[in-house]
Amino acid sequence: MSATMAAGRRSLAARALGHPSFLLGAAISLVVAAMALLSFVWTPHDPTVLDIARKLQPPSATHWLGTDQYGRDVLSMIMHGAVTSMAVSFVAVGIGLGLGVPLGLLAAARRGLVGEAVMRANDFVFAFPALIIAIMLRDIFGPGAINAMVAIGIFNVPVFARLAYGAALPLWTREFVMAARVAGKGGGLITLEHILPNMLSLVIVQATIQLSLGVLAEAALSYVGLGVQPPAPSWGRMLNEAQTLMALAPRLALVPGLAIVVTVMGLNLLGDGLRDLLDPRLARER
């Protein structure tokens, strides 16, 4: 039993290589990330240049994915859209992680009034869907990437706080934590040495899932005009612009939609794979 666990622990990399959904998810995520990074230095065309003469061209050697109704190169827009998508969801997850995890850890370490207050505040924020927050904040930040990041980020805070709280609370009753207290260690030190490391894998898995939800949310906000504004390309806005042309050029709606689906699926598969590979319950208690 312990021998198999030891083997399992050592061969994490080997198990990752044998995990098809993890590999697929990681590959897709890497491709999207690489595409986004590449767009900083190179895109086939400038995605913001309008060229009405070349509008609605089908895919060709010069325009691999064709052009839109303003003659912009669709592939270039998709590549830049990946940057928007990734930037918004990464910052939003960062906000959620940065605020939520410490809050959840604090609530678990200090239960009592502090814990209660933190968790009540969390429940409260949870009542505001990201879209509502975006609507409320629109005039403070103005419609744009910042608004989307903040709105999705605020929405992420209680997600991570609840996760951290829920994971930390049972850890605090574990005997190894009591042993650390008997060893004279305080709440802060125990949180750093024992609580956080033991829930890190859960946090990582949740972060991937929130990343994929962030991609979806960013697309939705951009679609209704609460996200990035023209001329910055965004998958959501591309869909908005393609909507009236569905009958004429369905390609314009298909391409950004598929980009979203593939990216979100990649991140979800990555998250599921990480969960299988890192889940402390599977790794330890079984």
Add this chain to the structure above:
Amino acid sequence: MLVYLAKRLASLAATLVIASVVIFAVMEVLPGDPAEIMLGTNARPDTLAALRADFGLDRPAPERYAAWVAGFVQGDLGRSYTYSVPVGELVAQRLWVSLPLAAISLLLTVLIAVPVGALAAARRNGPADVGIMAATQVGIAVPNFWFAMLLVFVFAVSLRLLPAGGFPGWGAGLWPAGRSLILPAVALALPQASILARVMRSSLIDALGEDYVRTARAKGLSRSEVVRRHALRNALIPVLTIMGLQFSFLLAGTIIIENVFFLPGLGRLVFQAITQRDLIVVKSIVMLLVASVVIVNFLVEVAYAAVDPRLRRRA
């Protein structure tokens, strides 16, 4: 049970009060003067002042907050800056589109997710399970508004089976009105159902691993009898939790989907209000939406107690 309900109701009320303060405060710090927007920037100062007085915009913030809340509780949501009609009437009209849409899609979500998830769990690792899991993996990744566009393209534009958008009003009859809600409801329901089906599957698998399932098997129940009589109800408890959480996604989804289908619901209203700086409308709708999320989560907790006797206590 009564004590529990009383406690939950008190915290529900507290949440709503805090929410109203937050919403009011956030909307207050917004730049832009509604009076100016309504009359244009070159309106005469005395006209502007008269309009502000008319809408009560010249009174101090706490007073306006009190008036807003008092009105809200009585169902008087104030008067729209742009439409100059009572917000209550506007909202009520639109609610008759949004509410049925949300209800139908919630119903669809559950009707799809529970059997599909249960089937996947019962046939764990079999071809049905693998297929369902792959389908839900895609379903989760599909943005509902894009899915809506595809549905319009297939069923409205190509096949001409259903309307591409618009809403004839309930006055036009149950079928013509209901018909125009089918595609939006399906677009909303499928991605949500994908999530819920996965929850259903894993929670049923967990339930099937419990000791009481083994006890029931030792009594002579077959595999499927155990699922039906013992595991299913236990598995529904986590599903209920997720349904409560999904409601807020559903609301956000409704607002967006209404824009795809040009449905005159709350979603359209709120976006029109935003562009027209009709703050009182935005404020009231936001409050309404937040209140409904809070109330639905309260109802979910009550439903828990109905399902789980451990939360119910003998009087």
Add this chain to the structure above:
Amino acid sequence: MTMFSVEGLDLSIYGLPILKGVSLSVGEGEILGLVGESGSGKSMTALAAMQLMPRGAQARGRILLDGEDLLSKSEAQMCALRGRDIGMVFQEPMTALNPLKTIGAQVAECFAQHLGARRAECTAWAGQALERVGLPPSRFPLDRYPHELSGGQRQRVVIAMAVALKPKLIIADEPTTALDVTTQAQILELMRELVAEEGTSLLMITHDLAVVAEMADRVTVMRHGEVVEEGTTAAFFSGMRHPYSKALLEASTHVPARRKLTAPPILPREGEVAPHSGDGGGGAAAVEGTAPSPDPTRLAPRGASHPPLKGRDQPYPSPSRREEGPGTPILVAQSVVREYRGRRRSLFKAPEKRRAVDAVSLAVRPGESVGLVGESGCGKSTLARTLMALEPPQGGAVLFRGRSFADFSAADLTAMRRAVQVVFQDPYGSFDPRHKAGRLVAEPLHLLRGEIDAAERNRRIAAVLRDVGLRPEDADKYPHEFSGGQRQRLAIARALITRPALIILDEPVSALDVSIRAQVLDLLADLQAEHGLAYLFISHDLTVVRAITDRVLVMRAGQIVEEGPTAEVFAAPRHAYTRELLAASPDLSRALAARAMRPAGAGPAAGEVPSGG
């Protein structure tokens, strides 16, 4: 006549062999005790008989019930047979019942399933079945839910379901392991009655030889998936042949050799008192009067200024009792109260308070070993946490070398923690799985930070590892690379590293198999002699407490009901609860003695010659 038999059963799970040629048989109306430690394959044998094996399991051989081979039956045939011809009782009553269904409905289901009777009839039968197991519907209405019953009551419901249709065979898999001793005795009694009444055969799976001695007509011992010995109970205990059986018996009755203390016999004979209580001198006084009054602490003046911690030689404030123990107490509890807020019953009343620890007083002196015995939920672990300053008392005080925790500065707390360390029950839960053994063992050195350098730290790690029988090289391993017993050694090493005066042991051997348990108890006894340690040994297991303590306190519902020298309390318990506890706890010698008294022929298999291992 043989009712049930297993013949040459081989079982593998995904190719990994679990059972190797297991054969056993249960006669009609006979009770067979199937004994083995964890991993011996005894539960898997039962699941194979029910055809409820885990995924990937492959069974070969024959399992015969009343002449019919169960392995050749289809799933549908097995469904018709389970519950009707074989009933099963499981180990964990807390989770064995569906939390969302009433007990009446769950019992009635047995009848509905097999007899196809109408609902009203099934419900009436369910009432009768529950009545038979001691849950009459007048006191336990059928519409009760499992969470409204105690563990023992839930186990009765499970038994009601198992016996409902008067099966030919009942399989009970560790049916009382999760229960307290008093409940265990009642459940065993109930099962014995039920099978005797109906002439049902019983396959009783257990790790506890005492339970076997009390219950079984015949015994089969398993180890590593194989049967190593079998025979009638009397013959088994009088002349076991296999070395493993002997080791098992030795471990079950093991008493560690302790300095100053001759091992108390399993059954203390009249007039025999452990020598230590003699030189302690206060034994008789301690049990004076019916109400136990650990008065040394009670007499201590409240709020009196206490001597500073360094004044170890200050006289204890209660000179009248001074001579009782061999020194100033390390730790003293003075009517400690620990309350939890209970449920709020009404909107208008304050929530009730539940006293987990109710005015408990005790003292532990240097070098002494104090036992604290009680059933689950009696508050002993809460008391332990309070004594370790992990939770504050709501009433009374805990004193370390005469100073109350309440007056502690940070430095005082550190001094206390250095002197009072702890070993927990769960050998899996007490280590952070992400740290190496060396770091884990050295964790309490946090209390000595600034005082010792890295070299000293490593020297101490190596020393304590050697002390507990591990190697210094083990410091580089992760906790999962150790076995359960080794982990418990590691936990002891961690407690030793600050060179404490007192170690609080909270159920330190309860999670271990008997053979490992004996080794750990030996180690604890050795360490005590070597380092002059004091122990506060908390356990629900009377046998273990009797083996290793000088003084014992019996705790029930938050209160100490009896206190005195261990040998005396066990020989002549004064409080009714202690007597009940002693009578209920399975005792091998007593069971064998009772068995010898039983008239010949009482058990169907009595007097038979063991068929050999």
